[in-house]
Amino acid sequence: MLFALPMSNKAIIDIRALTKVYNLGQVKVPALNGVNIEVLEGSYVALMGPSGSGKSTLLNILGCLDRPTGGVYRLGGEDVSAMSDRQLSQIRGQRIGFIFQSYNLIPQLNVVENIHVPLFYQGRDIRSCYDHCAGLALKVGLRGRLDHRPMQLSGGQQQRVAVARSLANNPLMVLADEPTGNLDSTTGEEILALLDELHADGRTIIIVTHDPKVALRAERVIHLMDGLVDRVEHHERSMVAAANGAKGRAS
Template sequence: MPAPILELQDVHKHYHMGSVVVEALRGVSLTLQPGEYLSIMGPSGCGKSTLLNVLGCLDRPTAGRYLLGDQDVSRLDDDALSTIRGTRLGFVFQSYNLIPQLTVVENIEVPLFYQGCPEELSRTRARQMAERVGLGHRLDHRPYELSGGQQQRVAIARALVNDPLVILADEPTGNLDSVSGREVLDLFDELHAQGRTLILVTHDPTVAERADRILRLRDGRVEKDERRRPPPSTHIHTSAP
């Protein structure tokens, strides 16, 4: 079995609200293999968003360790975390988070711009990603000219363009109708079949059941870690160094 693509070791996250300490995560441990598809579920306030923020290097653990690839990212400074987010992680949000003034291809290019990627290479890769998610005919359209499902496809292409180690999705079908939601989930299934590592936060059991594995949180702890299929052992996609 390959080395884990990420590992949380007894991770705690506390927030101070005045004199009150809120324990959002209380000793969460998790090991994810390359190519796994994990969904995270739990009731409101269980720690799903906090866990996603830690996994996405948007926040640091109060205690415990977070290993991403071969790097301990638990205590990195803000600049280093920003670099990790830009080069090793891809994000898909419920509200798409597209820039309304930019075209489809320009929105997809945004992560490459922050990496200092040459313009010609950046445009080529963005066009390739647009084709991959079925939007090659919409390159010059702006977000307001697209359906919700198409906007989410742009967001997925943007998440893929930097060839990330892990794709993190936060309620990616939450704003979509049932048909568009299925199309987006089918796209995630395709990415998974190609060896991508996916982490998806959802409240919808039918969405969660697409994954290999369901992690259920309650009160900041892992209540259940249900593996529905064995971890993949071949055809694993790993990000270029």
């Protein structure tokens, strides 16, 4: 391998020369033109870029919702670039936690049931992991609302449920797509604090945003432009937190 990595700092995401071309009939539209990204375990990475920069495409591929046209994408050491739809579903269910801009909770389920959904598709009965799901709900501050339906919750509370849900199956990384986009600044701040907490616990977090203030919380900011990595910023403060988190996790 070109870039050998120390064992303690395992690369969770390893993207090499990733390309994506959309076939719109006769016209081929390139969205990614050879992206190389490496994300270490326990790091906090922000993806930024104007619309049309390939940000969404990269996010979809990172989330195993889409397959690259060329290049290699290793997630947790496993090449997922050419997996079948079924295998990708499996990977999504086991290794990735999603947080969406518009919460995307399932309206007919209550809080705990919503948190349980990723586990449900791993074949785990809600009775056997109710405590786990309820524990996550308490951890994100939803005490007393465990049997509420999404309709009965505020936007901030719904996003808290989504955060708890993204953790349900103990994923390799949490993928947050504009998690504060639909929230006012105070509630947005609360959600970001929650993500900080997760990071401190040693979670790997990738956040997509166009808000520089949000991106500031990440230890690394990757700017995309025209389907390529434009530049990468590093923030010291978060690096320390990540190191602490990794230690905590290793012990």
